[in-house]
Amino acid sequence: MRVAIIGAGVIGLSSALCIHEQFHGLVPSLELEVYADHFTPHTTSDGAAGLWQPYLSDHGNLQETLWNKETFDYLLGHLHSPAAKEMGLFLISGYNLFTEPVPDPSWKNIVLGFRNLTPKELELFPGYSYGWFNTALILEGRSYLPWLTNRLTQRGVKFFHKKVESFQELFSQGVDVVLNCSGMRAGDLQPDPELQPGRGQVIKVLAPWVKHFIITHDLKSGIYNSPYVIPGSEFTVLGGIYQHGNWSQENSAKDHKSIWDSCCRLLPALQKAKIVGEWSGLRPARPSVRLERESVRLGNLQAEVIHNYGHGGFGITIHWGCAMAAARLFGSILQEKRQLASPPGPRL
Amino acid sequence: MASPKVAVIGAGVIGLSTALCITETCPSCSVTVLSDQFSPNTTSDVAAGMLIPHTYPDTPIHRQKQWFKETFTYLFAISNSAEASEAGIHLVSGWQVFKSTPKEELPFWSDIVLGFRPMSEAELQKFPQHRFGQAFTTLKCDCPPYLLWLEKRLKATGTQMFTRKVADLWELHSEYDIVVNCAGMGAHQLVGDEQLFPVRGQVLKVHAPWVKHFIRDGDGLTYIYPGIHRVTLGGTREKGSWNLSPDHGTTRDIFDRCCSLEPSLQGAQGIEVKVGLRPSRRCMRVQREILSQEGVMLPVVHNYGHGAGGFSVHRGTAKEAAHLVRECISALQGSSSRAKL
Numbered sequence: 001m002r003v004a005i006i007g008a009g010v011i012g013l014s015s016a017l018c019i020h021e022q023f024h025g026l027v028p029s030l031e032l033e034v035y036a037d038h039f040t041p042h043t044t045s046d047g048a049a050g051l052w053q054p055y056l057s058d059h060g061n062l063q064e065t066l067w068n069k070e071t072f073d074y075l076l077g078h079l080h081s082p083a084a085k086e087m088g089l090f091l092i093s094g095y096n097l098f099t100e101p102v103p104d105p106s107w108k109n110i111v112l113g114f115r116n117l118t119p120k121e122l123e124l125f126p127g128y129s130y131g132w133f134n135t136a137l138i139l140e141g142r143s144y145l146p147w148l149t150n151r152l153t154q155r156g157v158k159f160f161h162k163k164v165e166s167f168q169e170l171f172s173q174g175v176d177v178v179l180n181c182s183g184m185r186a187g188d189l190q191p192d193p194e195l196q197p198g199r200g201q202v203i204k205v206l207a208p209w210v211k212h213f214i215i216t217h218d219l220k221s222g223i224y225n226s227p228y229v230i231p232g233s234e235f236t237v238l239g240g241i242y243q244h245g246n247w248s249q250e251n252s253a254k255d256h257k258s259i260w261d262s263c264c265r266l267l268p269a270l271q272k273a274k275i276v277g278e279w280s281g282l283r284p285a286r287p288s289v290r291l292e293r294e295s296v297r298l299g300n301l302q303a304e305v306i307h308n309y310g311h312g313g314f315g316i317t318i319h320w321g322c323a324m325a326a327a328r329l330f331g332s333i334l335q336e337k338r339q340l341a342s343p344p345g346p347r348l
Numbered sequence: 349m350a351s352p353k354v355a356v357i358g359a360g361v362i363g364l365s366t367a368l369c370i371t372e373t374c375p376s377c378s379v380t381v382l383s384d385q386f387s388p389n390t391t392s393d394v395a396a397g398m399l400i401p402h403t404y405p406d407t408p409i410h411r412q413k414q415w416f417k418e419t420f421t422y423l424f425a426i427s428n429s430a431e432a433s434e435a436g437i438h439l440v441s442g443w444q445v446f447k448s449t450p451k452e453e454l455p456f457w458s459d460i461v462l463g464f465r466p467m468s469e470a471e472l473q474k475f476p477q478h479r480f481g482q483a484f485t486t487l488k489c490d491c492p493p494y495l496l497w498l499e500k501r502l503k504a505t506g507t508q509m510f511t512r513k514v515a516d517l518w519e520l521h522s523e524y525d526i527v528v529n530c531a532g533m534g535a536h537q538l539v540g541d542e543q544l545f546p547v548r549g550q551v552l553k554v555h556a557p558w559v560k561h562f563i564r565d566g567d568g569l570t571y572i573y574p575g576i577h578r579v580t581l582g583g584t585r586e587k588g589s590w591n592l593s594p595d596h597g598t599t600r601d602i603f604d605r606c607c608s609l610e611p612s613l614q615g616a617q618g619i620e621v622k623v624g625l626r627p628s629r630r631c632m633r634v635q636r637e638i639l640s641q642e643g644v645m646l647p648v649v650h651n652y653g654h655g656a657g658g659f660s661v662h663r664g665t666a667k668e669a670a671h672l673v674r675e676c677i678s679a680l681q682g683s684s685s686r687a688k689l
Contacts, residue, residue, distance in 0.1 A: 085615040090558040209438040233558040269432035
């Protein structure tokens, strides 16, 4: 049973690991292959700061809230394991700031210690009159992706540096199931007008005195179009750009100035921070995550695709919940193909 | 007295902040700092510089609270300014955890730090050996940066600083009008204060940049304080020990205790071991006196004995000491005008 995963970002690699962990013991012939045109450190997941935090509102999408929770709980469980440092996983607390009161988010009971900001805390942030404080997690892609790659390699998963042009290409080679974790480029494999880039740009600085994340919100401009500061293990990420429909991955001088000026206004001490890098990437934005099976007829063969893409700016936040859901879909495919070991009984 | 000459003995956080306060409250004074050690070799450089007050048994609580509040307010403003990184002042959040519920659930400083509240059950799960905890956000003064920043501010006011070991306050009476004694542990010998005793502290400074929170065991013995570049792991409280050499067994023990609070510290690199002697006293000595010898008077202001809590109250006691220096100047001017009659 050959399974091909298209995409080696956080979604592709974690889905591959989850499937291998759950099924390799039950399906001895299981062979996993990862195909991607970009591997770490050149994926979208590598550029993200890696803060676990969903959007402000789940728009009634309880399924996604559940996947977010499963991811948080899974990561929290790994916090004290010896692997945590290698995974790039650590706890972080911080501030979400608003110019007016807002309802509590769907994730208030998922994170730790969620509370409103006190008046004295708000003095730190002139211009903001309301906010939250909570403890969450950071999972740095630059560490997590290599860690996932190592775990997969140890398990015998093969990697192919190749741009897959169509699902057919893989099926005609004898692949039985394809996991489509192609993120922003899913449209190249199968048109999807709902999938649009949410372009972001970030400046990486050295500011090791910053120990909290600070995310500001401008409800009129929309998510991530307001300055944010996220301290990582080696450098701090400054951001605040979300451009829907913009496919450019070139750094823009105008965006640089906007990020720099607004972040320095937010945290005056940043004026002395040394800039060590800049990056732009495309959040694979979609009204909801596409996580579903699709049967593809090829002549008299029925091939299966599991789609797992469109995680916007919350891929790291939701990844493990989605990986487990993809694994469940894979399990149902196996049931149908009667590949799973049947209970003991007379052989027919 | 046109330009009173004030000597400040000591260049740790108390000496430098007191000297700075004197230049602020008495701009006409000429201030000189004298110390046998400067940063990075002071006791202050060993300390983590966390603003979590120590409770002095014989100092009234309202005074301790006032000094802490003044210090917190002063540093809060710096942390929020463009100078924060140079001054080494930054906010840090974290947890104080207790194996058994403390008698005092609300310490006197709980309304001065930010966001103080009891930890939730979910948060306590991170500390399986502890049953109760408090979460809050406070400030940290990283040294050497903070001391170097104070030195820079002092130099800008024209204050001079000299490496000099003062063996006796009377050495200074011909050059200076007022002496301010911020000698910390050195006051034991300098003024023969038998109530002052060392409490030895050994710490490890490690590279673990993924640690973003402080964790402190309520017993005060085990703590993890993340600074700008290094995390301070502690510690010990050895009353009466004058030993400034690191002890290897203690290093192992501190590391183990901190790893049991924060397992990820197993991956910490570059361990540096440091030792400091907390200049401890049942109450801090912040008072003025006039020494006299063969008809000669020497006004002295004392500001020492801050023990484990120097950083938490430094600005408050510095302002108080500066106020006492002003009183000394008024007294001198009063007596000199009487002398003219």
